[in-house]
Amino acid sequence: MSDVRATTRSQELYADARELLPGGVNSPVRAMKAIGREPIFIARGAGSRVWDVDRNEYVDWVSSWGPLILGHAHPAVVEAVAEAAARGTSFGAPTEAEVQLALEMSGRMPSVEMMRMTSSGTEATMSAIRLARAVTGREKVLKFAGAYHGHVDGLLTEAGSGLATQGIPASPGVPAAATAATVTVPWNAPETLPSSSDLAAILVEPIPANMGVVPPHDRFLETLRAEADRSGALLIFDEVITGFRVARGGAQGHLNVLPDLTIMGKVIGGGLPAAAFGGWRELMERIAPAGDVYQAGTLSGNPLATAAAVATLRQLGDAAYGRLAETTETLAGGLREAAAEAGVALTVQSVPGLVTPFFSDRPVWNYAQAAKADLQAYAAFARALLDRGVYPPPSQFEAWFPSLAHTQEDIEHTLDAAREAFGEVADR
Numbered sequence: 001m002s003d004v005r006a007t008t009r010s011q012e013l014y015a016d017a018r019e020l021l022p023g024g025v026n027s028p029v030r031a032m033k034a035i036g037r038e039p040i041f042i043a044r045g046a047g048s049r050v051w052d053v054d055r056n057e058y059v060d061w062v063s064s065w066g067p068l069i070l071g072h073a074h075p076a077v078v079e080a081v082a083e084a085a086a087r088g089t090s091f092g093a094p095t096e097a098e099v100q101l102a103l104e105m106s107g108r109m110p111s112v113e114m115m116r117m118t119s120s121g122t123e124a125t126m127s128a129i130r131l132a133r134a135v136t137g138r139e140k141v142l143k144f145a146g147a148y149h150g151h152v153d154g155l156l157t158e159a160g161s162g163l164a165t166q167g168i169p170a171s172p173g174v175p176a177a178a179t180a181a182t183v184t185v186p187w188n189a190p191e192t193l194p195s196s197s198d199l200a201a202i203l204v205e206p207i208p209a210n211m212g213v214v215p216p217h218d219r220f221l222e223t224l225r226a227e228a229d230r231s232g233a234l235l236i237f238d239e240v241i242t243g244f245r246v247a248r249g250g251a252q253g254h255l256n257v258l259p260d261l262t263i264m265g266k267v268i269g270g271g272l273p274a275a276a277f278g279g280w281r282e283l284m285e286r287i288a289p290a291g292d293v294y295q296a297g298t299l300s301g302n303p304l305a306t307a308a309a310v311a312t313l314r315q316l317g318d319a320a321y322g323r324l325a326e327t328t329e330t331l332a333g334g335l336r337e338a339a340a341e342a343g344v345a346l347t348v349q350s351v352p353g354l355v356t357p358f359f360s361d362r363p364v365w366n367y368a369q370a371a372k373a374d375l376q377a378y379a380a381f382a383r384a385l386l387d388r389g390v391y392p393p394p395s396q397f398e399a400w401f402p403s404l405a406h407t408q409e410d411i412e413h414t415l416d417a418a419r420e421a422f423g424e425v426a427d428r
Protein backbone atom coordinates (compact mmCIF):
# COMPACT_ATOMS: atom_id res chain seq x y z
CA MET A 1 0.00 0.00 0.00
CA SER A 2 3.07 2.24 0.02
CA ASP A 3 2.32 5.38 -1.94
CA VAL A 4 5.06 7.91 -1.36
CA ARG A 5 3.29 11.18 -1.73
CA ALA A 6 4.19 14.37 -3.55
CA THR A 7 4.51 17.28 -1.13
CA THR A 8 5.63 19.91 -3.63
CA ARG A 9 3.36 22.71 -2.41
CA SER A 10 4.33 22.05 1.23
CA GLN A 11 7.98 22.32 0.22
CA GLU A 12 7.36 25.63 -1.58
CA LEU A 13 5.46 27.05 1.38
CA TYR A 14 8.16 25.86 3.79
CA ALA A 15 10.82 27.65 1.72
CA ASP A 16 8.81 30.88 1.94
CA ALA A 17 7.94 30.33 5.60
CA ARG A 18 11.58 29.93 6.60
CA GLU A 19 12.22 33.47 5.35
CA LEU A 20 9.46 34.88 7.53
CA LEU A 21 8.96 32.60 10.54
CA PRO A 22 11.85 31.23 12.61
CA GLY A 23 12.28 27.64 11.43
CA GLY A 24 9.28 28.14 9.15
CA VAL A 25 6.76 27.50 11.93
CA ASN A 26 5.00 29.14 14.85
CA SER A 27 5.76 26.36 17.35
CA PRO A 28 8.89 24.17 17.15
CA VAL A 29 7.59 20.58 17.02
CA ARG A 30 5.56 21.33 13.88
CA ALA A 31 8.80 21.60 11.91
CA MET A 32 9.19 17.77 12.08
CA LYS A 33 12.93 18.08 12.66
CA ALA A 34 12.89 15.21 15.18
CA ILE A 35 11.82 12.82 12.42
CA GLY A 36 14.18 14.27 9.85
CA ARG A 37 11.79 15.65 7.29
CA GLU A 38 10.17 18.92 6.26
CA PRO A 39 6.79 19.93 7.66
CA ILE A 40 3.52 19.23 5.91
CA PHE A 41 1.29 22.26 5.46
CA ILE A 42 -2.33 21.46 6.25
CA ALA A 43 -5.19 22.85 4.20
CA ARG A 44 -8.20 21.47 6.04
CA GLY A 45 -9.54 18.85 8.43
CA ALA A 46 -12.80 16.95 8.94
CA GLY A 47 -13.41 14.40 11.68
CA SER A 48 -10.32 12.21 12.06
CA ARG A 49 -8.76 13.27 8.75
CA VAL A 50 -6.62 16.14 7.51
CA TRP A 51 -5.68 17.09 3.96
CA ASP A 52 -2.43 18.83 3.11
CA VAL A 53 -1.91 21.57 0.54
CA ASP A 54 -0.92 18.89 -2.02
CA ARG A 55 -4.31 17.17 -1.49
CA ASN A 56 -2.86 14.19 0.35
CA GLU A 57 -5.21 12.73 2.96
CA TYR A 58 -4.06 11.54 6.40
CA VAL A 59 -5.59 9.87 9.44
CA ASP A 60 -4.60 12.47 12.03
CA TRP A 61 -3.31 11.26 15.42
CA VAL A 62 -2.03 14.69 16.48
CA SER A 63 -5.49 16.22 16.87
CA SER A 64 -3.90 19.67 17.25
CA TRP A 65 -1.86 18.20 20.16
CA GLY A 66 -4.93 17.41 22.22
CA PRO A 67 -7.68 20.00 21.85
CA LEU A 68 -9.63 18.14 19.14
CA ILE A 69 -11.19 15.41 21.24
CA LEU A 70 -14.24 15.63 18.94
CA GLY A 71 -12.13 15.64 15.77
CA HIS A 72 -11.76 18.41 13.21
CA ALA A 73 -14.58 20.82 12.44
CA HIS A 74 -17.17 19.09 14.62
CA PRO A 75 -20.54 20.55 13.53
CA ALA A 76 -21.58 21.49 17.10
CA VAL A 77 -18.35 23.42 17.63
CA VAL A 78 -18.38 25.08 14.21
CA GLU A 79 -21.98 26.16 14.71
CA ALA A 80 -21.35 27.51 18.23
CA VAL A 81 -18.30 29.48 17.09
CA ALA A 82 -20.07 30.88 14.01
CA GLU A 83 -23.04 31.97 16.11
CA ALA A 84 -20.78 33.56 18.71
CA ALA A 85 -18.73 35.35 16.04
CA ALA A 86 -21.87 36.81 14.53
CA ARG A 87 -22.72 38.31 17.94
CA GLY A 88 -19.26 39.88 18.33
CA THR A 89 -15.78 38.43 18.69
CA SER A 90 -14.59 40.13 21.86
CA PHE A 91 -15.95 42.62 24.37
CA GLY A 92 -13.47 42.96 27.20
CA ALA A 93 -16.49 42.62 29.47
CA PRO A 94 -18.06 39.57 31.13
CA THR A 95 -20.40 37.31 29.14
CA GLU A 96 -22.96 34.65 30.05
CA ALA A 97 -20.98 31.88 28.30
CA GLU A 98 -18.09 32.34 30.76
CA VAL A 99 -20.43 31.54 33.64
CA GLN A 100 -21.88 28.52 31.78
CA LEU A 101 -18.39 27.24 31.04
CA ALA A 102 -17.19 27.69 34.62
CA LEU A 103 -20.24 25.73 35.78
CA GLU A 104 -19.51 22.90 33.28
CA MET A 105 -15.88 22.72 34.33
CA SER A 106 -16.35 22.89 38.08
CA GLY A 107 -19.08 20.24 37.80
CA ARG A 108 -16.51 17.87 36.34
CA MET A 109 -13.47 18.58 38.49
CA PRO A 110 -14.31 18.40 42.18
CA SER A 111 -11.25 20.40 43.28
CA VAL A 112 -12.01 23.27 40.89
CA GLU A 113 -14.48 25.40 42.84
CA MET A 114 -13.41 28.63 41.12
CA MET A 115 -11.34 29.36 38.05
CA ARG A 116 -9.74 32.06 35.95
CA MET A 117 -9.61 31.71 32.19
CA THR A 118 -6.51 32.51 30.15
CA SER A 119 -5.66 32.14 26.46
CA SER A 120 -2.86 29.56 26.77
CA GLY A 121 -1.66 26.84 29.09
CA THR A 122 1.60 28.72 29.56
CA GLU A 123 -0.21 31.73 30.98
CA ALA A 124 -2.32 29.52 33.23
CA THR A 125 0.79 27.80 34.62
CA MET A 126 2.55 31.09 35.23
CA SER A 127 -0.47 32.44 37.09
CA ALA A 128 -1.03 29.29 39.17
CA ILE A 129 2.58 29.44 40.35
CA ARG A 130 2.22 33.11 41.24
CA LEU A 131 -0.84 32.25 43.31
CA ALA A 132 0.94 29.35 45.05
CA ARG A 133 3.85 31.65 45.94
CA ALA A 134 1.48 34.31 47.25
CA VAL A 135 -0.51 31.84 49.35
CA THR A 136 2.51 30.12 50.88
CA GLY A 137 4.90 33.08 51.08
CA ARG A 138 7.54 30.76 49.60
CA GLU A 139 9.33 30.77 46.24
CA LYS A 140 10.58 27.29 45.38
CA VAL A 141 8.68 25.12 42.93
CA LEU A 142 9.30 21.40 42.51
CA LYS A 143 8.83 19.95 39.03
CA PHE A 144 9.69 16.67 37.34
CA ALA A 145 12.30 15.97 34.72
CA GLY A 146 10.75 15.53 31.31
CA ALA A 147 7.54 17.34 32.27
CA TYR A 148 6.45 20.35 30.21
CA HIS A 149 4.28 23.12 31.57
CA GLY A 150 4.55 25.68 28.80
CA HIS A 151 7.42 28.04 28.08
CA VAL A 152 7.39 29.77 31.47
CA ASP A 153 10.95 31.03 32.17
CA GLY A 154 11.25 29.44 35.58
CA LEU A 155 10.11 26.02 34.34
CA LEU A 156 12.57 25.67 31.47
CA THR A 157 15.03 23.74 33.55
CA GLU A 158 17.22 20.90 32.45
CA ALA A 159 16.42 17.43 33.59
CA GLY A 160 18.81 16.25 36.26
CA SER A 161 20.19 12.73 36.26
CA GLY A 162 19.17 10.70 39.26
CA LEU A 163 19.25 13.26 42.02
CA ALA A 164 17.53 16.60 42.33
CA THR A 165 19.16 19.36 40.34
CA GLN A 166 18.78 22.99 41.22
CA GLY A 167 17.45 24.76 38.16
CA ILE A 168 19.76 25.29 35.25
CA PRO A 169 18.11 27.16 32.36
CA ALA A 170 17.53 24.92 29.33
CA SER A 171 17.22 27.84 26.91
CA PRO A 172 19.43 30.86 26.29
CA GLY A 173 17.57 33.99 27.34
CA VAL A 174 16.22 32.45 30.53
CA PRO A 175 17.91 34.27 33.42
CA ALA A 176 19.54 32.02 36.00
CA ALA A 177 17.55 33.96 38.60
CA ALA A 178 14.31 32.78 36.96
CA THR A 179 15.14 29.10 37.42
CA ALA A 180 17.01 29.42 40.72
CA ALA A 181 13.81 28.67 42.59
CA THR A 182 12.99 25.57 40.52
CA VAL A 183 13.88 22.13 41.82
CA THR A 184 13.76 19.30 39.27
CA VAL A 185 13.56 15.66 40.32
CA PRO A 186 12.98 12.44 38.38
CA TRP A 187 9.41 11.25 37.84
CA ASN A 188 8.22 8.19 39.75
CA ALA A 189 11.11 8.32 42.24
CA PRO A 190 9.68 9.09 45.71
CA GLU A 191 13.12 8.70 47.29
CA THR A 192 14.36 11.84 45.46
CA LEU A 193 11.68 14.17 46.83
CA PRO A 194 13.30 16.87 48.95
CA SER A 195 12.70 16.58 52.69
CA SER A 196 12.75 20.36 53.20
CA SER A 197 9.63 22.37 53.94
CA ASP A 198 10.33 25.42 51.78
CA LEU A 199 8.36 24.57 48.63
CA ALA A 200 5.56 26.84 47.41
CA ALA A 201 4.30 24.16 45.05
CA ILE A 202 4.72 20.66 43.74
CA LEU A 203 3.87 21.04 40.06
CA VAL A 204 3.02 17.85 38.26
CA GLU A 205 1.47 16.48 35.09
CA PRO A 206 -0.53 13.77 36.92
CA ILE A 207 -0.13 11.55 33.87
CA PRO A 208 2.89 12.96 32.07
CA ALA A 209 2.50 13.04 28.30
CA ASN A 210 5.36 15.32 27.27
CA MET A 211 8.07 12.69 27.55
CA GLY A 212 5.67 10.32 25.87
CA VAL A 213 2.95 8.83 28.07
CA VAL A 214 4.54 7.79 31.38
CA PRO A 215 1.82 7.10 33.96
CA PRO A 216 2.56 7.40 37.67
CA HIS A 217 3.65 4.34 39.58
CA ASP A 218 1.09 3.00 41.98
CA ARG A 219 0.55 5.57 44.72
CA PHE A 220 3.14 8.07 43.46
CA LEU A 221 0.48 10.79 43.22
CA GLU A 222 -0.74 9.88 46.71
CA THR A 223 2.84 10.31 47.91
CA LEU A 224 2.97 13.77 46.32
CA ARG A 225 -0.34 14.66 47.96
CA ALA A 226 0.99 13.56 51.34
CA GLU A 227 4.28 15.38 50.78
CA ALA A 228 2.44 18.61 49.94
CA ASP A 229 0.30 18.25 53.06
CA ARG A 230 3.36 17.58 55.23
CA SER A 231 5.42 20.48 53.90
CA GLY A 232 2.66 23.05 53.42
CA ALA A 233 3.26 23.26 49.65
CA LEU A 234 0.35 23.44 47.24
CA LEU A 235 -0.10 20.45 44.95
CA ILE A 236 -0.70 21.75 41.42
CA PHE A 237 -1.92 19.35 38.74
CA ASP A 238 -1.13 20.47 35.21
CA GLU A 239 -4.08 18.90 33.43
CA VAL A 240 -3.59 20.81 30.19
CA ILE A 241 -3.37 17.47 28.38
CA THR A 242 -5.21 15.11 30.74
CA GLY A 243 -8.07 17.44 31.70
CA PHE A 244 -11.44 16.37 30.24
CA ARG A 245 -9.55 13.78 28.15
CA VAL A 246 -8.51 10.78 30.25
CA ALA A 247 -11.85 10.94 32.05
CA ARG A 248 -14.77 13.31 32.59
CA GLY A 249 -12.98 14.75 35.61
CA GLY A 250 -9.46 14.55 34.14
CA ALA A 251 -6.60 12.68 35.79
CA GLN A 252 -7.77 13.74 39.24
CA GLY A 253 -11.10 12.04 38.56
CA HIS A 254 -9.44 9.05 36.92
CA LEU A 255 -6.86 8.46 39.67
CA ASN A 256 -8.81 9.88 42.57
CA VAL A 257 -6.18 12.24 43.96
CA LEU A 258 -7.20 15.86 44.43
CA PRO A 259 -4.78 18.75 43.91
CA ASP A 260 -5.05 22.23 45.41
CA LEU A 261 -4.83 23.97 42.05
CA THR A 262 -5.42 22.67 38.53
CA ILE A 263 -4.14 24.01 35.22
CA MET A 264 -6.38 23.30 32.24
CA GLY A 265 -6.21 23.93 28.50
CA LYS A 266 -6.39 22.11 25.15
CA VAL A 267 -9.75 20.20 25.29
CA ILE A 268 -11.53 23.11 26.98
CA GLY A 269 -10.90 25.34 23.97
CA GLY A 270 -12.16 22.76 21.50
CA GLY A 271 -9.46 24.02 19.12
CA LEU A 272 -9.70 27.70 20.01
CA PRO A 273 -7.28 29.44 22.36
CA ALA A 274 -8.62 28.80 25.86
CA ALA A 275 -6.99 27.66 29.07
CA ALA A 276 -7.66 28.16 32.77
CA PHE A 277 -6.40 27.59 36.27
CA GLY A 278 -8.64 26.86 39.18
CA GLY A 279 -8.93 25.31 42.60
CA TRP A 280 -10.38 25.61 46.06
CA ARG A 281 -12.40 28.75 46.66
CA GLU A 282 -10.27 30.13 49.48
CA LEU A 283 -7.16 29.93 47.27
CA MET A 284 -8.74 31.33 44.12
CA GLU A 285 -10.26 34.25 46.00
CA ARG A 286 -6.73 35.61 46.32
CA ILE A 287 -6.84 36.36 42.55
CA ALA A 288 -7.55 40.00 41.60
CA PRO A 289 -9.99 41.65 41.75
CA ALA A 290 -11.39 39.39 44.51
CA GLY A 291 -7.94 39.41 46.09
CA ASP A 292 -4.46 40.84 45.80
CA VAL A 293 -2.68 38.48 43.35
CA TYR A 294 -2.59 40.20 39.97
CA GLN A 295 -3.63 38.30 36.85
CA ALA A 296 -5.28 39.58 33.67
CA GLY A 297 -5.74 39.03 29.92
CA THR A 298 -7.30 41.03 27.07
CA LEU A 299 -8.74 37.91 25.41
CA SER A 300 -9.25 35.75 28.52
CA GLY A 301 -12.69 34.10 28.40
CA ASN A 302 -13.01 35.18 24.77
CA PRO A 303 -16.55 34.60 23.40
CA LEU A 304 -15.45 32.37 20.49
CA ALA A 305 -13.27 30.23 22.73
CA THR A 306 -15.91 29.91 25.45
CA ALA A 307 -18.55 29.00 22.85
CA ALA A 308 -16.27 26.27 21.47
CA ALA A 309 -15.52 25.11 25.00
CA VAL A 310 -19.14 24.79 26.10
CA ALA A 311 -20.06 23.04 22.83
CA THR A 312 -17.16 20.61 23.24
CA LEU A 313 -17.77 19.74 26.89
CA ARG A 314 -21.47 19.14 26.22
CA GLN A 315 -20.52 16.30 23.86
CA LEU A 316 -18.39 14.65 26.53
CA GLY A 317 -20.61 12.35 28.56
CA ASP A 318 -19.82 8.94 30.04
CA ALA A 319 -20.56 7.11 26.76
CA ALA A 320 -18.07 9.34 24.93
CA TYR A 321 -15.31 8.52 27.43
CA GLY A 322 -16.10 4.82 27.14
CA ARG A 323 -15.74 5.06 23.36
CA LEU A 324 -12.50 7.04 23.59
CA ALA A 325 -11.02 4.44 25.94
CA GLU A 326 -11.97 1.66 23.51
CA THR A 327 -10.45 3.48 20.53
CA THR A 328 -7.27 4.05 22.54
CA GLU A 329 -6.98 0.40 23.55
CA THR A 330 -7.66 -0.89 20.04
CA LEU A 331 -4.94 1.38 18.65
CA ALA A 332 -2.46 0.55 21.44
CA GLY A 333 -3.09 -3.21 21.21
CA GLY A 334 -2.89 -3.15 17.42
CA LEU A 335 0.45 -1.33 17.44
CA ARG A 336 1.80 -3.83 19.99
CA GLU A 337 0.78 -6.78 17.82
CA ALA A 338 2.04 -5.27 14.58
CA ALA A 339 5.45 -4.53 16.13
CA ALA A 340 5.70 -8.02 17.59
CA GLU A 341 4.90 -9.56 14.18
CA ALA A 342 7.67 -7.46 12.61
CA GLY A 343 10.13 -8.32 15.39
CA VAL A 344 10.46 -4.67 16.45
CA ALA A 345 11.05 -3.92 20.15
CA LEU A 346 8.14 -1.68 21.10
CA THR A 347 6.54 -0.77 24.42
CA VAL A 348 3.16 0.87 23.98
CA GLN A 349 2.06 2.94 26.98
CA SER A 350 -1.45 4.28 27.16
CA VAL A 351 -4.21 5.71 29.28
CA PRO A 352 -7.66 6.53 27.89
CA GLY A 353 -7.20 9.14 25.16
CA LEU A 354 -3.37 9.03 25.09
CA VAL A 355 -0.91 6.56 23.55
CA THR A 356 2.85 6.47 23.08
CA PRO A 357 4.61 3.68 21.21
CA PHE A 358 8.13 3.76 22.68
CA PHE A 359 10.82 2.08 20.61
CA SER A 360 12.12 0.44 23.74
CA ASP A 361 12.21 -3.19 24.84
CA ARG A 362 11.18 -2.30 28.38
CA PRO A 363 8.59 -0.11 30.12
CA VAL A 364 9.42 3.57 30.46
CA TRP A 365 8.99 5.02 33.96
CA ASN A 366 10.83 8.34 33.71
CA TYR A 367 12.49 10.78 31.34
CA ALA A 368 15.93 9.17 31.49
CA GLN A 369 14.38 5.91 30.30
CA ALA A 370 12.30 7.67 27.63
CA ALA A 371 15.47 9.33 26.34
CA LYS A 372 17.00 5.87 25.83
CA ALA A 373 14.28 4.87 23.34
CA ASP A 374 15.48 4.35 19.77
CA LEU A 375 14.74 7.82 18.39
CA GLN A 376 15.97 6.94 14.91
CA ALA A 377 13.55 4.03 14.79
CA TYR A 378 10.67 6.30 15.80
CA ALA A 379 11.72 8.81 13.13
CA ALA A 380 11.82 6.13 10.41
CA PHE A 381 8.45 4.77 11.60
CA ALA A 382 6.82 8.21 11.59
CA ARG A 383 8.18 9.05 8.12
CA ALA A 384 6.93 5.72 6.77
CA LEU A 385 3.48 6.35 8.26
CA LEU A 386 3.26 9.79 6.69
CA ASP A 387 4.12 8.25 3.31
CA ARG A 388 1.12 5.96 3.82
CA GLY A 389 -1.47 8.55 4.83
CA VAL A 390 -1.14 8.38 8.60
CA TYR A 391 -0.06 11.49 10.51
CA PRO A 392 1.58 10.58 13.86
CA PRO A 393 3.15 13.04 16.30
CA PRO A 394 6.54 13.86 14.73
CA SER A 395 8.49 13.09 17.92
CA GLN A 396 9.01 10.08 20.20
CA PHE A 397 8.43 12.29 23.26
CA GLU A 398 4.79 13.05 22.55
CA ALA A 399 1.43 11.39 22.93
CA TRP A 400 -0.79 10.25 20.09
CA PHE A 401 -4.24 11.77 20.62
CA PRO A 402 -7.16 9.49 19.72
CA SER A 403 -10.42 11.39 19.31
CA LEU A 404 -14.09 10.53 19.25
CA ALA A 405 -13.97 10.97 15.47
CA HIS A 406 -11.54 8.08 14.96
CA THR A 407 -13.29 5.02 13.57
CA GLN A 408 -12.48 1.35 13.32
CA GLU A 409 -11.61 2.01 9.67
CA ASP A 410 -9.10 4.70 10.73
CA ILE A 411 -7.48 2.25 13.11
CA GLU A 412 -7.33 -0.48 10.46
CA HIS A 413 -5.79 1.93 7.96
CA THR A 414 -3.27 3.01 10.63
CA LEU A 415 -2.37 -0.57 11.53
CA ASP A 416 -1.98 -1.60 7.86
CA ALA A 417 0.41 1.34 7.45
CA ALA A 418 2.13 0.49 10.75
CA ARG A 419 2.78 -3.12 9.67
CA GLU A 420 4.63 -1.86 6.60
CA ALA A 421 6.35 0.89 8.59
CA PHE A 422 7.58 -1.56 11.24
CA GLY A 423 8.86 -3.71 8.38
CA GLU A 424 10.92 -0.74 7.15
CA VAL A 425 12.20 -0.09 10.68
CA ALA A 426 13.21 -3.75 11.05
CA ASP A 427 15.01 -3.70 7.66
CA ARG A 428 17.08 -0.58 8.38
Ligand SMILES: Cc1ncc(COP(=O)(O)O)c(C=O)c1O
Binds near residue numbers: 065120123150210238
Ligand atom coordinates in the same frame (compact mmCIF):
# COMPACT_ATOMS: atom_id res chain seq x y z
C1 LIG B 1 1.04 19.62 30.17
C2 LIG B 1 1.14 20.95 29.47
N1 LIG B 1 1.12 22.07 30.20
C3 LIG B 1 1.17 23.29 29.63
C4 LIG B 1 1.29 23.42 28.26
C5 LIG B 1 1.35 24.77 27.65
O1 LIG B 1 0.16 25.07 26.99
P1 LIG B 1 0.15 26.12 25.79
O2 LIG B 1 0.87 25.50 24.66
O3 LIG B 1 -1.31 26.35 25.55
O4 LIG B 1 0.83 27.37 26.31
C6 LIG B 1 1.33 22.27 27.46
C7 LIG B 1 1.47 22.38 26.00
O5 LIG B 1 1.66 21.43 25.29
C8 LIG B 1 1.26 21.00 28.08
O6 LIG B 1 1.31 19.87 27.37
